[in-house]
Amino acid sequence: MLSVEALEWLDGLQPAMWMIPAGIVVALLGVWMVVAAVLRSPRRTLPLRADTRVQAARGAVEVLTKDTAVQHPGVVKAEATARRKSVVVRVWTDGDPAVADEIRGWVDERLRRLADAHDVRIVVRTVAAKP
Numbered sequence: 001m002l003s004v005e006a007l008e009w010l011d012g013l014q015p016a017m018w019m020i021p022a023g024i025v026v027a028l029l030g031v032w033m034v035v036a037a038v039l040r041s042p043r044r045t046l047p048l049r050a051d052t053r054v055q056a057a058r059g060a061v062e063v064l065t066k067d068t069a070v071q072h073p074g075v076v077k078a079e080a081t082a083r084r085k086s087v088v089v090r091v092w093t094d095g096d097p098a099v100a101d102e103i104r105g106w107v108d109e110r111l112r113r114l115a116d117a118h119d120v121r122i123v124v125r126t127v128a129a130k131p
Contacts, residue, residue: 043084044057045057045058046061046082046084046114046116047114047115047116048113048114048115049112049113049114049115056114058082058083059082061080061082061087061111061114062080062081062082062087063080064110064111065080065082065089065110065111066078066079066080066089068106068107068110069089069103069106069107071106072091072099072103072106074093074095074096074099075091075092075093075099075103076092076093076094076127077091078090078091078092082118085116086119086120086121087107087118087119087120087121088121088123089103089107089120089121089122089123090123091103091122091123091124091125092125092127093124093125093126093127094126094127095126095127099122099124100124103122104120107120107122108120
């Protein structure tokens, strides 16, 4: 069997010079992995409310927020920017003044799963109607 041959080879193995740098590399790799597991997540992700340390990419939060804003009947176009503590939504509307409050409520509802409370800011611009 292969495992018996491998164990016999390991049984007679003597220390060699190549083992020192290999051991140092393996030890440094282990330390790096432990530090990476303990430290904060990268800034381009946002933590979700989960016990598993699940993260959502900022780009995914931006797409989710933009999609939520575009679903409003008065919105012509929307853009979103997500940061660690805030989300800015820029919407272009056909002139409905109540759009900002409604979109803020919708976005707050969609972002409830994020671990940290986000400051949602809505910037409304009116698109001129073409005759």
